[in-house]
Amino acid sequence: MKGLYWKQNSSGEETNFVFLEKDNLPVVKDNYVKVRVRACALSRIDTKLLSDIKLEKEFLPVGREVAGVVLEIGNKVSSFQPNDEVVGILPLDSEESGLCEVILIHEHYLAHKPEKISWTEAAATLRDGVRAYTGLHYLSYVSTGKTLLVMNGASPFGTIAIQLAQHRGAKVIATVYSLEDKQYLQRLTPSVARIIDESNGKYDLTESCLEETGGLGVDIILDAGVRSHNKEDKVASQELLPHKHDIITLLSVGGHWVTMEENLQLDPPDSRCLFLKGASVSFLNDEVWNLSNMQQGKYLCILEDIMEKLSSGIFRPLLDEPIPLYEAKVSMEMVQKNQARKKQVVQL
Structure with missing residues (x-):
């Protein structure tokens, strides 16, 4: 064979x-x-x-x-x-x-x-389901009344995460990077509360999320990687990724940031902001189930x-x-x- x-x-x-x-x-x-x-x-x-x-x-x-x-x-x-x-x-x-x-x-x-x-x-x-469960049930606590931001929501993993969160009663905001992805999320049932298309530069992620949550911030953020540098210093592969400071700004008091960025580095001002909000950062590695x-x-x-x-x-x-x-x-x-x-x- x-x-x-x-x-x-x-x-x-x-x-x-x-x-x-x-x-x-x-x-x-x-x-x-x-x-x-x-x-x-x-x-x-x-x-x-x-x-x-x-x-x-x-x-x-x-x-x-x-x-x-x-x-x-x-x-x-x-x-x-x-x-x-x-x-x-x-x-x-x-x-x-x-x-x-x-x-x-x-x-x-x-x-x-x-x-x-x-x-x-x-x-x-299988894999995306395990990853979604790990991020939304074991690293954060998705439930009725919570607001979840899913970055790159039209990816295979983002799709499963959105559906799991909606099944648990959470309100979902998702970002997309193309018109095709936006149209795909619009066809999901139940519908996503807000879809932010970042491909054309018309929408500011921070402003859109704060507007959707009445200025209170997002309870759970599930990223697909983050950018550590300013836009003028951006790497091509990170062009559409949000800046880590924007993610922290979006978090609500007591919020959870679940990241797949394995090389995340937080500066003292970032840590101070997380401390003042009583927020947490967790690293999503779905292989932990097989490693132990x-x-x-x-x-x-x-x-x-x-x-x-x-x-x-x-x-x-x-x-x-x-x-x-x-x-x-x-x-x-x-x-x-x-x-x-x-x-x-x-x-x-």
């Missing part, structure tokens, strides 16, 4: 994706489950994280969010039976590529998939709840057309360069 793998060049600057022939699977035993993969979603590989946790390899498996059918179970497996439909995210240290026809995975990384949802939808919602198994039960509950909400229509992922396996390499290159606007899912 072939699988897709990431190969890092010796320079460490470029990445290549290659198909490699995989050895036959070992005998299924203990708590492991053999799964026939039906769909695998593609997500960007965090090379910096892998380096930090000493998981750099010459060939790293690609494709971790999988949906498939149980073929065989180990003698200690208690949660699944052959022919069960399952979903799961392969651990960071997995030797398996999710783009193989058949894989082995520990039962504690799997959850049941409802029959009524498609394979591609199930795989597409202390709260494995909570993690599995999240996966089950994501599937339940997908089945009941609360979640509708921003999904591109399913990709055949032979196009997975090209699609993964797009994902790694952040060039894919919709979620890419390979159908096997």
